[in-house]
Amino acid sequence: MPTPLPTAAWTDAQLLDLFAGVVARSLRIDAARVTPDATFTALGAESLDLVEITLDVELAFGVLWPERHVLEIAREELGPATVSDEGRITALGMALLRDRLPVAACADLPAETTIAGATAAFLRVDVWVHVIRVLLAAAPRCCPTCGAALVLGSPARVACRPCGREFDLLPGDEVNRAWIRQWREGRAGTASASPE
Numbered sequence: 001m002p003t004p005l006p007t008a009a010w011t012d013a014q015l016l017d018l019f020a021g022v023v024a025r026s027l028r029i030d031a032a033r034v035t036p037d038a039t040f041t042a043l044g045a046e047s048l049d050l051v052e053i054t055l056d057v058e059l060a061f062g063v064l065w066p067e068r069h070v071l072e073i074a075r076e077e078l079g080p081a082t083v084s085d086e087g088r089i090t091a092l093g094m095a096l097l098r099d100r101l102p103v104a105a106c107a108d109l110p111a112e113t114t115i116a117g118a119t120a121a122f123l124r125v126d127v128w129v130h131v132i133r134v135l136l137a138a139a140p141r142c143c144p145t146c147g148a149a150l151v152l153g154s155p156a157r158v159a160c161r162p163c164g165r166e167f168d169l170l171p172g173d174e175v176n177r178a179w180i181r182q183w184r185e186g187r188a189g190t191a192s193a194s195p196e
């Protein structure tokens with residue numbers, strides 16, 4: 001029996017536990033070192049390790065990792081108000097990031113940060129666990145026909161064993177895009193709600 005996939009109902013501690021195991025196996029380190037505030041640099045991960053960890057995370061959690069920075073998607077959806085031509089994150093971009101990644105690494109970003117700077121600051125365990133959580137919230141976990149728990153299927157798909165059917169996982173970039181559109185509508189709603 002394949003183990004059921006993690007769901008968005010998992011606690012932070014459960015997600016961290018599974019993630020720490022993935023990272024520890026990949027880097028051949030003690031899982032106890034993979035604490036929320038640990039950076040991948042401090043854990044000894046190089047860029048090829050991060051590629052491997054990303055692939056292992058996709059398999060362990062049944063999600064598709066975003067290929068592009070959330071602010072690159074935001075720029076397509078919201079225009080240059082989020083990121084300047086020089087790649088600097090604007091106040092609107094910062095507001096979006098802080099709503100998307102409510103973790104210390106994001107709150108601590110200095111003004112005038114670039115996307116590259118933000119990417120470097122985000123190479124932390126708590127940021128990755130949070131990204132996993134938002135990907136899980138958009139991932140199909142139950143069969144719409146019979147309600148059985150889905151398991152990993154073909155690449156980028158999950159499967160219902162009783163029904164013999166497979167379902168696509170949403171690419172991480174599209175999860176982010178859908179969230180950005182909702183975020184924009186939420187802000188528009190707030191702005192147009194005039195106080196009495």
Ligand SMILES: [Zn+2]
Binds near residue numbers: 143144145146147
């Ligand atoms: Zn089914």
